[in-house]
Amino acid sequence: MSFSPLIRHLIDSLRILPGVGQKTAQRMALQMLERDRSGALRLAQALTQAMNGVGHCKQCRSLSEDDVCQLCLDPRRDDSVLCVVEGPMDVYAVEHTGFRGRYFVLKGHLSPLDGLGPEAIGIPELLTRIAAGSFSEVILATNPTVEGEATAHYIAQLLAGKGLIASRIAHGMPLGGELELVDGGTLAHSIAGRRPILL
Amino acid sequence: MSFSPLIRHLIDSLRILPGVGQKTAQRMALQMLERDRSGALRLAQALTQAMNGVGHCKQCRSLSEDDVCQLCLDPRRDDSVLCVVEGPMDVYAVEHTGFRGRYFVLKGHLSPLDGLGPEAIGIPELLTRIAAGSFSEVILATNPTVEGEATAHYIAQLLAGKGLIASRIAHGMPLGGELELVDGGTLAHSIAGRRPILL
Numbered sequence: 001m002s003f004s005p006l007i008r009h010l011i012d013s014l015r016i017l018p019g020v021g022q023k024t025a026q027r028m029a030l031q032m033l034e035r036d037r038s039g040a041l042r043l044a045q046a047l048t049q050a051m052n053g054v055g056h057c058k059q060c061r062s063l064s065e066d067d068v069c070q071l072c073l074d075p076r077r078d079d080s081v082l083c084v085v086e087g088p089m090d091v092y093a094v095e096h097t098g099f100r101g102r103y104f105v106l107k108g109h110l111s112p113l114d115g116l117g118p119e120a121i122g123i124p125e126l127l128t129r130i131a132a133g134s135f136s137e138v139i140l141a142t143n144p145t146v147e148g149e150a151t152a153h154y155i156a157q158l159l160a161g162k163g164l165i166a167s168r169i170a171h172g173m174p175l176g177g178e179l180e181l182v183d184g185g186t187l188a189h190s191i192a193g194r195r196p197i198l199l
Numbered sequence: 200m201s202f203s204p205l206i207r208h209l210i211d212s213l214r215i216l217p218g219v220g221q222k223t224a225q226r227m228a229l230q231m232l233e234r235d236r237s238g239a240l241r242l243a244q245a246l247t248q249a250m251n252g253v254g255h256c257k258q259c260r261s262l263s264e265d266d267v268c269q270l271c272l273d274p275r276r277d278d279s280v281l282c283v284v285e286g287p288m289d290v291y292a293v294e295h296t297g298f299r300g301r302y303f304v305l306k307g308h309l310s311p312l313d314g315l316g317p318e319a320i321g322i323p324e325l326l327t328r329i330a331a332g333s334f335s336e337v338i339l340a341t342n343p344t345v346e347g348e349a350t351a352h353y354i355a356q357l358l359a360g361k362g363l364i365a366s367r368i369a370h371g372m373p374l375g376g377e378l379e380l381v382d383g384g385t386l387a388h389s390i391a392g393r394r395p396i397l398l
Contacts, residue, residue: 006249013245016238037250039215044246046212050205051236
């Protein structure tokens with residue numbers, strides 16, 4: 001037997017959520033219908049409000065309901081360091097480390113095979129932002145993937161000769177990891193990037 | 200830093216979905232905002248339509264957009280067997296086994312500690328349905344939990360002397376299981392319920 005049209009449509013629509021397959025979507029749909037219809041209606045409203053009300057900050061291009069986000073407006077932050085990341089989620093991740101400089105959010109990474117060049121991911125806007133600011137260092141915190149590395153190097157080349165330090169986040173052993181389990185590339189980076197122990 | 204109010208409200212609202220915690224809800228919210236706003240708006244619409252449009256079938260009490268569901272209306276099904284389950288999801292599970300009789304969906308199981316007595320889970324309606332039908336067998340397919348067993352036995356007692364067979368789904372080894380891994384109760388049921396091999 002198949003589900004009725006409205007339930008089927010709801011199940012299909014739930015599958016846009018990351019990590020939600022057919023089986024999970026079925027469980028979600030039926031559970032909401034059976035146990036939490038008011039919660040589901042609140043979710044529908046929250047979705048509509050967020051999709052219509054949340055835009056991008058003009059300055060850092062992260063998600064924001066205002067023209068310029070709270071983070072960019074905050075006068076207590078360090079105006080000399082800019083952290084460049086691939087997406088808004090990364091801003092929250094870096095923020096948890098205690099970093100208190102400024103951010104710029106790219107639209108992902110360079111991916112020539114998918115037709116994503118410097119314009120598509122917002123590199124011209126990044127250069128405009130850097131020119132308008134008073135940064136002494138730009139931290140390139142794109143992901144440690146092939147595309148993320150290429151994007152970081154591309155930006156570093158553009159910044160050469162502009163009197164800025166372009167730095168890259170360190171690669172190495174994750175805390176709590178085990179040498180015998182980590183991949184060779186990571187361990188090689190970890191050895192090459194070794195630092196003297198200061199006593 | 201915290202998320203902006205609309206994003207925070209969306210994250211909170213997503214947490215009503217089964218199996219979705221804080222971290223997953225964040226990822227879902229940001230991914231929809233970044234990559235699939237039209238999909239999210241379609242989801243909002245599907246949620247609203249389903250919550251407002253889907254009710255319960257008058258006859259089997261499963262989820263249905265119509266007064267009586269397609270399954271109850273289907274004239275090709277076996278009117279002599281009624282399968283009693285705890286929820287609409289169970290109907291879809293039993294349907295996959297090839298069962299083609301009729302269904303009745305309880306609202307969960309008896310749970311005196313939570314104040315859920317026979318009326319709360321719809322047992323009077325079940326008796327009305329059985330009286331109105333021409334069933335020769337009622338399969339009690341509540342879950343093999345303490346509450347599900349108690350509910351099945353309670354219903355079986357009510358049906359005693361009404362000229363009906365009240366049967367219970369078999370307990371035993373799940374296919375592909377291993378004797379050394381299965382719990383003792385299941386294995387005991389499996390031994391007690393052994394059947395001669397017909398050659």
